Amino acid sequence: MMQQIQTFRIDSFRGLREVALDDVGRVNLIVGGNNSGKTSILEALAVFSSPADISEWASIARLREVRALVIRDSGLSAVDAMLWLFPHQSGYDFARDTMEIAMSATGETRVKNLSAIGSPIRGIPPEPRINVRKGPVSEVLEEEGWRLSIKAAIAPGTVEDGHVGDLLELIQDDPDRQEVQLELDVWSSLGTRYGRPPRRVGIPCAMLSPYSHRNQPLQMRLLSRIVSSGQKEELIELLRGIDGNLADLEIITDNTGRPLITASFQDGRLVPVTVLGDGFRRALAIAVAINDVRGGIILIDEIETALHVSALDDLFPWLVKTAERLNVQVFATTHSLEAVQAITVAAAGVGDGCLTAYHLSANGQQSGAARRYSLGMLQRLVRDRGLDIR
Numbered sequence: 070m071m072q073q074i075q076t077f078r079i080d081s082f083r084g085l086r087e088v089a090l091d092d093v094g095r096v097n098l099i100v101g102g103n104n105s106g107k108t109s110i111l112e113a114l115a116v117f118s119s120p121a122d123i124s125e126w127a128s129i130a131r132l133r134e135v136r137a138l139v140i141r142d143s144g145l146s147a148v149d150a151m152l153w154l155f156p157h158q159s160g161y162d163f164a165r166d167t168m169e170i171a172m173s174a175t176g177e178t179r180v181k182n183l184s185a186i187g188s189p190i191r192g193i194p195p196e197p198r199i200n201v202r203k204g205p206v207s208e209v210l211e212e213e214g215w216r217l218s219i220k221a222a223i224a225p226g227t228v229e230d231g232h233v234g235d236l237l238e239l240i241q242d243d244p245d246r247q248e249v250q251l252e253l254d255v256w257s258s259l260g261t262r263y264g265r266p267p268r269r270v271g272i273p274c275a276m277l278s279p280y281s282h283r284n285q286p287l288q289m290r291l292l293s294r295i296v297s298s299g300q301k302e303e304l305i306e307l308l309r310g311i312d313g314n315l316a317d318l319e320i321i322t323d324n325t326g327r328p329l330i331t332a333s334f335q336d337g338r339l340v341p342v343t344v345l346g347d348g349f350r351r352a353l354a355i356a357v358a359i360n361d362v363r364g365g366i367i368l369i370d371e372i373e374t375a376l377h378v379s380a381l382d383d384l385f386p387w388l389v390k391t392a393e394r395l396n397v398q399v400f401a402t403t404h405s406l407e408a409v410q411a412i413t414v415a416a417a418g419v420g421d422g423c424l425t426a427y428h429l430s431a432n433g434q435q436s437g438a439a440r441r442y443s444l445g446m447l448q449r450l451v452r453d454r455g456l457d458i459r
Contacts, residue, residue, distance in 0.1 A: 075176035101429030118274035120221035273365025347375035
């Protein structure tokens with residue numbers, strides 16, 4: 070099967086300028102030093118995959134903040150966090166200057182290109198379509214907001230049926246392309262919540278942060294969706310590739326009525342997933358996510374998180390096999406030399422073409438294509454010579 074994305078170019082996004090990933094493979098490892106833009110590459114792919122879902126953009130923008138113990142002290146509203154997805158030049162004036170995101174891709178991908186312009190506005194926010202506040206109504210005041218103008222070229226037939234919404238317009242300009250245009254104003258007092266659900270226009274995509282395996286409600290939702298779709302047995306088979314003793318996964322309630330994901334094993338043990346090791350929980354998070362995005366992409370930030378290096382010997386071949394069977398492309402970052410070495414060794418046992426790596430420069434301000442390593446190059450440089458390609 071042809072890869073969803075064959076090349077991916079980022080003209081402007083966060084701190085990235087004119088960065089290109091060429092000859093993208095099934096499983097792609099992104100390496101580089103601190104502040105090189107590895108996570109920004111994943112965020113760019115996530116935004117590109119959801120060109121008309123501004124609430125998803127806001128969610129992606131705040132993924133990093135969960136690292137903080139107290140999120141409310143981060144100092145950024147949901148809208149401000151989203152706007153930092155746009156590149157900011159030195160001396161940028163929020164009150165006057167516009168910002169632009171631009172990306173494009175080739176291949177079988179449903180989304181071909183995406184451009185977004187953010188312009189500052191000032192005025193009185195409209196009445197929300199849903200109740201976003203409780204308590205007394207505050208005085209109506211002017212505030213600063215942002216007008217976002219988004220355009221995306223998509224493959225025909227990739228827009229789901231249903232309500233389009235007031236702000237989404239589809240323009241059929243030739244047999245091979247549709248253009249989605251979206252314009253809306255965002256205000257800090259309203260956040261990114263609007264009364265109607267977003268349109269699903271784009272690529273099935275899941276992004277796993279280094280701590281996603283600890284997000285029990287997220288895993289519960291994904292597992293419930295898998296059970297409802299009749300794909301539970303297939304998920305169990307995926308996880309048995311990591312732990313052969315696994316018998317089943319169940320959602321049960323504890324003594325307080327709280328639902329829990331519980332793993333049953335062939336020796337009769339019934340164990341809440343929350344008390345199992347982080348390695349199993351990380352594998353579970355990857356398994357439910359990759360099963361949920363068939364025909365799309367999965368983005369894994371710091372793939373080595375919670376996994377002993379030796380576990381990658383089992384995880385990587387399983388990941389390659391599963392990605393091929395479900396037609397999913399994998400993009401994963403790492404800053405661990407041990408992880409790069411372990412994945413390279415594991416890839417050698419899977420076969421040529423199963424792994425591609427991209428190296429980003431230290432400052433994330435690249436021009437042109439990121440340095441690409443094939444599996445053969447990784448074997449010679451990393452496995453045989455011990456070179457640190459980070």
